[in-house]
Amino acid sequence: MQLDKLVNFHKAVGDPTRIKIIILLKEGPLHGQAISHKLGLKPPTITHHISKLRDIGLVYQRREGNTIYFHLHKKMLEFSAKGILNLGEETMMEITEKEKLSIIKNFFDGDGRLTNIPSKRKKKIVILAYLVRNLSTGKNYTEKEINEYIKKYHEDFATIRREWIMHQFMFRQDNVYELNPKVMWPMVF
Amino acid sequence: MQLDKLVNFHKAVGDPTRIKIIILLKEGPLHGQAISHKLGLKPPTITHHISKLRDIGLVYQRREGNTIYFHLHKKMLEFSAKGILNLGEETMMEITEKEKLSIIKNFFDGDGRLTNIPSKRKKKIVILAYLVRNLSTGKNYTEKEINEYIKKYHEDFATIRREWIMHQFMFRQDNVYELNPKVMWPMVF
DNA sequence: TATCTAATTAGATGAACATCAAATTATAAG
DNA sequence: CTTATAATTTGATGTTCATCTAATTAGATA
Numbered sequence: 201m202q203l204d205k206l207v208n209f210h211k212a213v214g215d216p217t218r219i220k221i222i223i224l225l226k227e228g229p230l231h232g233q234a235i236s237h238k239l240g241l242k243p244p245t246i247t248h249h250i251s252k253l254r255d256i257g258l259v260y261q262r263r264e265g266n267t268i269y270f271h272l273h274k275k276m277l278e279f280s281a282k283g284i285l286n287l288g289e290e291t292m293m294e295i296t297e298k299e300k301l302s303i304i305k306n307f308f309d310g311d312g313r314l315t316n317i318p319s320k321r322k323k324k325i326v327i328l329a330y331l332v333r334n335l336s337t338g339k340n341y342t343e344k345e346i347n348e349y350i351k352k353y354h355e356d357f358a359t360i361r362r363e364w365i366m367h368q369f370m371f372r373q374d375n376v377y378e379l380n381p382k383v384m385w386p387m388v389f
Numbered sequence: 390m391q392l393d394k395l396v397n398f399h400k401a402v403g404d405p406t407r408i409k410i411i412i413l414l415k416e417g418p419l420h421g422q423a424i425s426h427k428l429g430l431k432p433p434t435i436t437h438h439i440s441k442l443r444d445i446g447l448v449y450q451r452r453e454g455n456t457i458y459f460h461l462h463k464k465m466l467e468f469s470a471k472g473i474l475n476l477g478e479e480t481m482m483e484i485t486e487k488e489k490l491s492i493i494k495n496f497f498d499g500d501g502r503l504t505n506i507p508s509k510r511k512k513k514i515v516i517l518a519y520l521v522r523n524l525s526t527g528k529n530y531t532e533k534e535i536n537e538y539i540k541k542y543h544e545d546f547a548t549i550r551r552e553w554i555m556h557q558f559m560f561r562q563d564n565v566y567e568l569n570p571k572v573m574w575p576m577v578f
Numbered sequence: 579t580a581t582c583t584a585a586t587t588a589g590a591t592g593a594a595c596a597t598c599a600a601a602t603t604a605t606a607a608g
Numbered sequence: 609c610t611t612a613t614a615a616t617t618t619g620a621t622g623t624t625c626a627t628c629t630a631a632t633t634a635g636a637t638a
Contacts, residue, residue, distance in 0.1 A: 207405050214400035266584050366417045455614050
């Protein structure tokens with residue numbers, strides 16, 4: 201989803217009157233006069249707001265005689281509302297197995313040690329996930345154990361440990377480290 | 390649900406600069422100058438936007454020397470983004486004050502300790518909310534503090550702590566616990 | 579055609595707000 | 609104590625926007 205659409209959606213929903221309209225239409229279609237009366241606002245104001253909601257695809261209308269009924273597009277509301285949650289994570293969905301292998305090959309030497317830590321996000325994620333592959337889910341690790349494990353691949357264990365936490369490959373509580381069960385090698389890639 | 394909070398959330402997110410900040414912070418914490426440089430905006434502008442994001446609980450900060458790192462509160466983002474979808478189907482809106490008091494009376498003994506944890510969802514929610522009432526919003530708790538707090542009411546702190554997270558009475562990031570500001574005792578009931 | 583009703587447009591007003599430069603505060607380091 | 613760096617506050621400016629009144633359009637019906 202593009203940034204503009206996301207901004208426009210939130211800008212449109214970021215108004216008390218329009219949220220009230222959404223709440224009303226959630227229970228079923230209404231015509232302008234009804235909305236106007238329920239909210240205590242004049243018809244032109246309702247037209248103004250409805251047109252904003254229509255612009256972002258949240259409202260459509262059906263005419264019956266002189267009266268126009270406004271409907272809420274619930275699926276669109278759900279899709280748009282969740283838009284911001286999926287933003288910025290689509291990068292890892294695009295990557296192919298071939299690219300991953302290429303990245304890994306470039307950053308590991310013949311002895312299987314990491315030559316350096318990638319700075320580009322995409323590559324870093326691939327490397328971090330690859331590094332974690334020999335840890336077990338559901339097991340608790342001490343910080344020392346984690347450090348020893350990392351040192352087999354790279355001397356800067358502190359950075360990698362921190363990156364794991366930051367990118368949620370691992371969780372830490374009370375100095376106990378645990379692998380995020382959601383990030384297992386076959387699933388991330 | 391509070392209309393104001395919902396409006397404020399969408400109003401805050403309904404700005405291209407703030408969405409960009411959210412996208413940046415999604416990948417990890419950043420300090421003000423870094424954000425300023427990446428977005429091509431002056432520091433006061435960043436302060437302005439960060440404070441708006443902090444007002445709605447989406448950003449918290451940690452100081453390291455002269456530099457302040459801003460973090461995205463991902464759980465809060467998800468919770469807030471989905472807020473508009475749950476409007477009108479309030480889970481606990483049906484319950485009366487009388488019922489709540491009755492449930493509380495049945496599950497607490499004379500010393501104010503919880504006798505056991507309800508299995509029925511409705512009762513469990515009431516108990517979880519009641520238990521949380523002496524924690525403060527906006528304050529960071531360690532896991533140990535949370536455990537000690539719960540132990541005043543019940544020995545199985547692990548279960549209750551997990552239920553709090555599960556039902557979004559609290560948020561956890563790394564090993565820091567924080568009360569969900571939206572669930573305050575007088576508002577839920 | 580004339581008339582009625584519902585919705586829209588046009589234009590005005592006042593409030594909210596994004597941005598910046600200048601000045602100020604907070605913390606760390608010399 | 610003095611200096612340097614990062615963040616914040618203050619105040620100004622131009623823009624966006626919610627709401628209204630008055631006028632206009634669109635469609636239905638007699």
